Amino acid sequence: QVQLVESGGRVVKPGRSLRLSCVTSGFSFANYAIHWIRQAPGKGLEWVAVMSYDETESYYADSVKGRFTTSRDSALDTSFLQMNNLKVEDTATYYCARDITFAVISLPNQWGRGIPVTVS
Amino acid sequence: HFELTQPPSVSAAPGQKVAISCSGSDSTFASGSVSWYQQVPGAAPRLIIFDNNNRASGVPARFSGSKSGPSASLAISGLQTGDEADYYCATWDSRLNLVVFGGGTLLTVL
Numbered sequence: 473q474v475q476l477v478e479s480g481g482r483v484v485k486p487g488r489s490l491r492l493s494c495v496t497s498g499f500s501f502a503n504y505a506i507h508w509i510r511q512a513p514g515k516g517l518e519w520v521a522v523m524s525y526d527e528t529e530s531y532y533a534d535s536v537k538g539r540f541t542t543s544r545d546s547a548l549d550t551s552f553l554q555m556n557n558l559k560v561e562d563t564a565t566y567y568c569a570r571d572i573t574f575a576v577i578s579l580p581n582q583w584g585r586g587i588p589v590t591v592s
Numbered sequence: 593h594f595e596l597t598q599p600p601s602v603s604a605a606p607g608q609k610v611a612i613s614c615s616g617s618d619s620t621f622a623s624g625s626v627s628w629y630q631q632v633p634g635a636a637p638r639l640i641i642f643d644n645n646n647r648a649s650g651v652p653a654r655f656s657g658s659k660s661g662p663s664a665s666l667a668i669s670g671l672q673t674g675d676e677a678d679y680y681c682a683t684w685d686s687r688l689n690l691v692v693f694g695g696g697t698l699l700t701v702l
Contacts, residue, residue: 507691517629517637517680519691531689572627572642578684579627579691583636
């Protein structure tokens, strides 16, 4: 079955960098966009970024634009979220999710369990 | 970007039916499609409805979605205690190329 597993989260100081990984299995990774979404403690869902299946398109929320970069490695079936110049307000559980639609960017479908990131 | 507005909370008794609304003022939302997600406490969100009214795999028929112009709705009938969760609507903003989530609605089954 479809699985996504995030890793790389930890406690970091403001201004530092962190890279999250999302290892996937159970579907053809090369054919789906991958989203990143976060959820601050006790808050709602905030979409962060998406990269298209073929790496030609990537889009970001205004709150992270210029600081975060998403990438992917089809040989590893893995998506990455590089987070630079981290701020206290970036503290959240970060989820990766496979897109609903084959070869098109739309909305998240299956989600990973999430990984906590604390900036303090 | 535009916002999607949901009621903070709704409640109903077991066996009853409840509806959760999701409204957006932007024309992009009026012409776009909506997905709904369920998040049980302590767990990751789960897709339950996509393209306005299509149930995701494994979702019981008690869950249904609808959309008319700038308003969407998630209906849950035959409520069970296991349905207690936060529910989020979401749409793709094709003008700004980003996903917009509603603020979430906490469903309590009394």
